[in-house]
């Protein structure tokens with residue numbers, strides 16, 4: 001989810017203070033879908049063609065359809081052999097939660113480059129390098145997934161609380177944890193309260209803000225292009 005969108009929604013949602021239990025949809029999936037759907041619209045013609053060529057057949061030509069692939073495959077992982085791509089995904093997803101920036105990128109075992117920023121760098125490099133041992137289609141799907149994740153502030157949080165996973169909170173009447181609130185609960189509630197459960201309306205609203213309301217911030221966002229520094233370092 002776009003980081004700028006959520007704090008605003010959070011304030012509005014909390015202020016509204018409506019104690020309703022959100023319905024149990026797979027909104028984690030919706031969050032990733034929305035990020036990719038928005039991103040797809042900003043691809044150059046060349047990039048869009050390259051992406052289309054790499055997409056698996058089941059994506060139906062849509063990058064957004066593949067953006068939860070990493071999570072979905074991970075949950076299937078238990079019936080798969082240890083060295084399969086699924087085991088690798090599980091290891092990667094389990095360990096990329098933490099580290100606010102490149103200089104602080106490590107997992108719970110202190111292994112360097114095991115954070116979401118490290119994963120983005122690795123899969124970007126893999127896509128740029130035709131001699132990389134990584135499968136380019138998988139690299140693209142990982143990259144698209146992790147770019148969504150990195151905009152979730154708790155993927156750049158502390159190892160100590162496992163990116164907010166150990167912080168138990170209530171979202172209205174429902175028990176949750178802070179990581180899950182950002183991943184799922186906020187999006188689910190916003191969709192319900194403001195967008196009539198319609199993902200495409202919410203995407204439209206966010207897109208409109210990107211080209212309108214927030215466009216003056218574009219220059220500032222562009223200064224965050226560096227692979228080795230976060231904006232917080234600047």
Ligand SMILES: *[C@@H]1O[C@H](CO)[C@@H](O)[C@H](O)[C@H]1NC(C)=O
Nearest residue numbers: 092096113114115118119122
């Ligand atoms: C990124 O690549 C480095 C160097 O090969 C490796 O040590 C690290 O585990 C990788 N990190 C992720 C998250 O894939």
Ligand SMILES: *[C@@H]1O[C@H](CO)[C@@H](O)[C@H](O)[C@H]1NC(C)=O
Nearest residue numbers: 005008009202205206209213
């Ligand atoms: C669009 O921007 C306005 C003003 O910052 C904000 O109130 C609104 O929540 C934003 N909409 C979305 C979908 O983020």
